[in-house]
Amino acid sequence: MATETSEDAMEVEAHYSVPTSPAPHIDALLVTARSQLHQYLSSHAVHELVPAHSRVLIVDANICTQHAFRALGENDVRAAAVLHNGSLCGMLTLTSALHVACDSQLLSRPLYTFVQQSAVQPFISVSADAAQLHAARLLSQTGSPPLAVMHGSEALHWLFAERLLALLEPRFRDAPFLRYSIGSLQLGRYTDLVTADMRMRVEDAARVMISRGLDSLPVTAGGRVVGVLDGEVVGAAAAAGGIGGEVCAFMQQGAVCAREEALGSVIGKLRDGWRRVFVADEQRVVIGVIGLGHLLRFFLSAA
Known part of the structure; x- marks a missing residue:
């Protein structure tokens, strides 16, 4: 069954007061935090x-x-x-x-x-x-x-x-840089994006995920994001005996944010179980994606 997804449920939430641009000392804060993380991870097996x-x-x-x-x-x-x-x-x-x-x-x-x-x-x-x-x-x-x-x-x-x-x-929970937007921190990928229309055949969406090496796709209606197609959900249905139908029958609410949203808020969405957060503009058009790999590289940069 399709998951009902209201626009209110997909609205971007910001739990931090987001500075409009990075402070001059943000790089120094990141260097210090990453150095501390490096020491911790290096000393634990x-x-x-x-x-x-x-x-x-x-x-x-x-x-x-x-x-x-x-x-x-x-x-x-x-x-x-x-x-x-x-x-x-x-x-x-x-x-x-x-x-x-x-x-x-x-x-x-x-x-x-x-x-x-x-x-x-x-x-x-x-x-x-x-x-x-x-x-x-x-x-x-x-x-x-x-x-x-x-x-x-x-x-x-x-x-x-x-x-x-x-x-x-x-x-990192109390780190000042968590208040800065993902856009100002240049976090995520904003090129070579692909989406699935909610009326697309799920088999065709699966082919797209396979060819692109993706585990999920943002689902759109009229070009606006309305949900997420998760590869594990589609795979579980297929493994149970094969599937068919449209993407809308398998999509979930998913996680969406704005490029102006604070890093701490985005991390919270990933912590809630989503492997990717899709970035949308004011018209709810997908413009980017942030995955767990992006966050790990951000935290470990220069570590």
Whole structure:
């Protein structure tokens, strides 16, 4: 069912008094804050982020693709490591099932078909003994897929960018630069943007996400943003047996901000569970996007 999205619900909220332009000393404030963060992350190991009794689901590439996706749901996990010829060769997520939205016959084929078609994400790992700074840099450089935390050859935990942001945010909570707008801080991407009309076929939207390497798309009606199409939502429906219909049947409210909105407010929206916040102008036309990777790079710059 489509999620009802009122204009009031999508209105930009600002929780900070936003200065009109950066103060001359903002660069000095950022240098100090980043230096403190560098020291903290350098002195703490990745294994400190691993919860007790954490585990990583491993699926064999020879099993049926539908069974592999079913295992994600049955184990209530967002990702699984793919084992092929004795090696961990990739990561299966619900977003991987976007390929199924385009070709439902993939569900009945062995999972290694996904591996051969590069439909699974690369398996990127970090040692449990490594400094958290190393993990943070990996997440910021790789488009923010989760990292497999490894102890020797054993996968202990998936480290998501959201988890790291939750760790970093309290250390910046009272920082003066959080009051400055994302525009004045030059945060986000404002080129090569793509949207999905709410009447677009969901299969076509899935193809766009696959070709662009995206996990979500802003949904528009008459050129104005009205919601977000999340790759995990589409993938979950596809993995359950194939999907069809228009984008509006799968869209969610999503998170939208203005370029004049304070950084602290945008971080709050990402902390609420959205991996991307879309930037809209006064006419609610999408002009940019801010993702978890942008924030990590901002916090870690020069660190």
